[in-house]
Amino acid sequence: MRILQELDFAEERVLEGQSAPSGLVRVTVSPAFGRMFVVPRLLDFRNRFPDVVVEMDVSARHVDLIEEGIDVAVRIGRLSDSALIARHIGDMRMMTLASAGYLARHGTPQTLEELRTHRRIGYVYQGNIVEWEFEREGRHIAVDGGGAFRTNDAEHVRAAVLAGLGIGHHASWLFTDVLASGEVSQVLEPYAPPPLPIAAVTAAGRRMPSRVRHFIDFLAAICADEPELKIEGS
Structure with missing residues (x-):
């Protein structure tokens, strides 16, 4: 057969x-x-x-x-x-970002310890809050992705970042235009994870x-x- x-x-x-x-x-x-x-x-x-x-x-x-x-x-x-x-x-490529207004009000985190004290915009997938993954000197580090606002839609993560609700961690391509205009800035670049x-x-x-x-x-x-x-x- x-x-x-x-x-x-x-x-x-x-x-x-x-x-x-x-x-x-x-x-x-x-x-x-x-x-x-x-x-x-x-x-x-x-x-x-x-x-x-x-x-x-x-x-x-x-x-x-x-x-x-x-x-x-x-x-x-x-x-x-x-x-x-x-x-x-x-x-x-994953990127950690915040609006210029948010950073002016709350400061720019320089370490993951400082990030944990900031408002974070969470992404929910299959009912679970997705952890934020980072890498430093070859070591994988995860940070709780929960925070002041959570959503299961990527474009709502973008909207929340632009509204100054907190720091987001998502695909770089969602923010290409606003990174170029200066409305949004990347933070914690030394901790960026592999693609x-x-x-x-x-x-x-x-x-x-x-x-x-x-x-x-x-x-x-x-x-x-x-x-x-x-x-x-x-």
Whole structure:
């Protein structure tokens, strides 16, 4: 049976190579990543593959790819699920930041001990407050991410930082424009952690149609073109 199945897959791959990709690709991405990076470039993908339909599940939750019929997910961070196949497509740099107004009122923390005395804007994922991870001289250090305000949405973290509610710790790409304008400043730069990998993830044991392979290539190209997403050292 397995040999017959492999022959069927081989025949399908030959047929796919003779025709343009078509059909539905179901992808799940976080709201901020989808809005800022994927949707603005979708016309490029559409022009190249006009017969492929993209359905985007926009959610910060951890989606079960098999149960929910998702072809590809964009995941950030270290993966622990062995039932997934991951392609490293980019890196996300974490940054600790605060508004100019907040720093003028409360001062700039110089150490992690000082950070613990400041108001912190927490990020909630899967019902848990995410710890802030730092690194100093090769040593990993975690700080409680709870604080004066918590949210499960990255763009609300950005809004809270800009409103001066406290210090935030999130993806650098959320703040590129306001860092350039001086509205927000990075703090604790010597403690910045290594970047987190961005992966395009599919379920293991499934045949991958060409339309899905092309969409993963499209996601990789997006990351390669964005300075804040490209793989470090590439």
